[in-house]
Amino acid sequence: MQSVHAFITENFLDxxxxxxxxxxxxxxxxxxxxxxxxxxxxxxxxxxxxxxxxEEVRPENLMNLRTIVALVGRYRG
Amino acid sequence: MxxxxxxxAIFFAVFFALYTFATxxxxxxxxxxxxxxxxxxxxxxxxxxxxxxxxxIFDFFIARAMEVARADRxxxxxxxxxxxIVNLGVLGFFKYINFLxxxxxxxxxxxxISAPSFFIEVALPVGISFYTFQSMSYTIDVYRGTLYxxxxxxxxxxxxxxxxxxxxxxxxxxSVLLPQFESFxxxxxxxxxxxxMLIAVGLFNKSVADLLSQVVDRIYGAxxxxxxxxxxxxxxxxxxxxxxxxxxxxxxxxxxxxxLGFEIPPNFDLPxxxxxxxxxxxxxxxxxxxxxxxYVYLPxxxxxxxxxxxxxxxxxxxxxxxxxxxWHGATWMFVAxxxxxxxxxxxxxxxxxxxxxxxxxxxxxxxxxxVLAIGVTFYFWLLGVVMFRAPNIGKVGEVVxxxxxxxxxxxxxxxxxxxxxxxxxxxxxxxxxSWLTNRHRTFQESIAFWPMLVFWMTFALAFGGIAPSFVxxxx
Numbered sequence: 001m002q003s004v005h006a007f008i009t010e011n012f013l014d015x016x017x018x019x020x021x022x023x024x025x026x027x028x029x030x031x032x033x034x035x036x037x038x039x040x041x042x043x044x045x046x047x048x049x050x051x052x053x054x055e056e057v058r059p060e061n062l063m064n065l066r067t068i069v070a071l072v073g074r075y076r077g
Numbered sequence: 078m079x080x081x082x083x084x085x086a087i088f089f090a091v092f093f094a095l096y097t098f099a100t101x102x103x104x105x106x107x108x109x110x111x112x113x114x115x116x117x118x119x120x121x122x123x124x125x126x127x128x129x130x131x132x133x134i135f136d137f138f139i140a141r142a143m144e145v146a147r148a149d150r151x152x153x154x155x156x157x158x159x160x161x162i163v164n165l166g167v168l169g170f171f172k173y174i175n176f177l178x179x180x181x182x183x184x185x186x187x188x189x190i191s192a193p194s195f196f197i198e199v200a201l202p203v204g205i206s207f208y209t210f211q212s213m214s215y216t217i218d219v220y221r222g223t224l225y226x227x228x229x230x231x232x233x234x235x236x237x238x239x240x241x242x243x244x245x246x247x248x249x250x251x252s253v254l255l256p257q258f259e260s261f262x263x264x265x266x267x268x269x270x271x272x273x274m275l276i277a278v279g280l281f282n283k284s285v286a287d288l289l290s291q292v293v294d295r296i297y298g299a300x301x302x303x304x305x306x307x308x309x310x311x312x313x314x315x316x317x318x319x320x321x322x323x324x325x326x327x328x329x330x331x332x333x334x335x336x337l338g339f340e341i342p343p344n345f346d347l348p349x350x351x352x353x354x355x356x357x358x359x360x361x362x363x364x365x366x367x368x369x370x371x372y373v374y375l376p377x378x379x380x381x382x383x384x385x386x387x388x389x390x391x392x393x394x395x396x397x398x399x400x401x402x403x404w405h406g407a408t409w410m411f412v413a414x415x416x417x418x419x420x421x422x423x424x425x426x427x428x429x430x431x432x433x434x435x436x437x438x439x440x441x442x443x444x445x446x447x448v449l450a451i452g453v454t455f456y457f458w459l460l461g462v463v464m465f466r467a468p469n470i471g472k473v474g475e476v477v478x479x480x481x482x483x484x485x486x487x488x489x490x491x492x493x494x495x496x497x498x499x500x501x502x503x504x505x506x507x508x509x510x511s512w513l514t515n516r517h518r519t520f521q522e523s524i525a526f527w528p529m530l531v532f533w534m535t536f537a538l539a540f541g542g543i544a545p546s547f548v549x550x551x552x
Contacts, residue, residue: 014437030359030440034370035390035426038378042387055221057379059371 001069007043008065012036022065037062044068050075078120080329081283081541088117089333096337103261107235110258110337114238118204121244125202132167133237136160136212137230140219144226153220160216168209171202176407204244206404210368212237215251217372224252232258239339241330245323247344247364257339264338270521272335277530278514279328280537282507286321288540289314289503292496297466302475305483310497312459312476315466317504320349323362324511343515347508352439352450354418354425354457365401373397391426395419405465410473414464421457 009017012031026032044050061071078085092113100106119126139160146152175196182192218224236254296311327344334341344364351357358366377393402415429436439450467473513520
C-alpha cells in the first residue's frame, strides 16, 4: 500500500499526499487520468511483477488505493 | 416525441399511471417499459424499431453464448468479434456509408478517375450511436467477465430501449442499469422530488438554449464574415446553447428515470468551470468520455502493455479523440475537430507531465489564477465549438479570424452589445442552475425550492419549443 501511495503522491500529486486515503476516488477526481492510468499500470507491472490477464486491465481495478492493492495481491508474480 | 412537447407529457402521464398502478410484478413492469419505449421510438420512425430490438436481441444471444463458453477463451473472443463487427457494421451502414462513398469519390476525382455519384438513400435512425454503444458494451463486459450473460432477455432489452435515455443518452453501462431492472426497489421520496426538479431544470435549460439558438443561427447563417463582436457573441451563444440543450436533455432523462425509480449517473459536471482541456473532457458528456476511455482507449494501449512493452498513450489518445469526432458526425469537419482536440489534449497532458508543479498550481489555485485557468480552458473549448457549429471549413476560418482579428469598430452598436450581454447571462444561467441543483447541498430542503421549480416551469412554458429539436439527436 505504501509504495503505491508514494508513487501516486510523487507522480500525480506533486509530492503532497496528505489527503490521499485508501478510498480516495482516483479516476473520478481526475488525480489519475487516462495517461496516468497507463503510468500506474506500468509501475505495478515493473515494480511488483504484476502480470494481469487481459480482462483485468480495466478502470474498475484502479478506482482507489484499495482496489489497486487488491489487484496487486491477486496477480503479484 | 420531444421531451419538451405536449405529446411527451401525455405519453409520460399515461405511462406513469400504468407503471405505478397497473403493474405489480417485475416482468409486467419490464414488459411495459419495453412496449412504452418501442412506442416512444416509433414516434420518431416506426421502421427502425426492429433495428433497435434486433441489435439488442443479437447482443443478448451473443452474450448468452459467451456465458456458455466461459472456459473457452478463443470461442468467446470470436463471439465478441462477431458482436463488434455487426454493431459497428450496422452503425457504419446507417451513419457512415454515404460519408465513405463521398470520400472515395472525392479521392477518385483527385487522381483523375471519373467517379460515380451513387449514394444510398437512408435516413439516420435517431439515437443509433447511443443505443449501439449501449448494447455493444454489454457483450464486451460479458467477455471481460465483469458481467455475466443473462438467461432472460427482458431486463436487458428494456434497459437498452429504456426511453428516457434511448435517443440521446446518457450511455448507461449495463452493469449500472441491469441490476436495477432485475430487482425493483422503492426510492426515498426525496428521489422523486429530485426527479421533478431535474425535469424542471432540464426544461428551463432547454428553453435558454432555444433562445440562444436564435442568436447563433442569425450570425452563423449570415453570408460573409462576422465582425469581432458578432463572432464572439455567436460562439459564446452556441457554447451556451449546446450546454443548455444537451445537459437539459440529460437532466430531463435522469429526472424521468428517477420518477420511475431508476438512478442514472450524471452526464455533466459544470464543464465550463474546468481548469484544463483534460478536465473539461472529464466533465462534459461523461458517459461518452468514460465509454471511449474504457472501450477504445484502453484496448488500444492494452496490447503493448500486456506484451511487456511501454504503451504509447498519446497515439491511442489521438485515435480515441478522432473517433469521438466521428461519433458526433460523419463529416471531415468532425474528423478535423477530433484532430484539434487531440492536439490540445496531448499538449495539455505533456505540459502537466513535464511540469507537475504547474499542474498543481492550475488545479489548486484560487482567485485570479483560477479565473485564468478557467478562461484559457474555455477559450480552447470555444475554438472547438466553432468547428461544431460552422456549416463548412470556410465559415470556421471566417469566424475564428473575426474572433481574433475582426475589426469593424463601427458595428459596436448598443443592440449588438446588449445581445452579447444577454448571451453571457444565458451562458452563466445554465451553469448557475446546474450548480444549484447538483452541488448545493440544502437547496432541495430550502424554502426557495418550490418557487424556483414553478419559475423554471413557467419560463420553459413561455420560451420553450423555439428550436425544432435537440442538438444531440443528430448524433
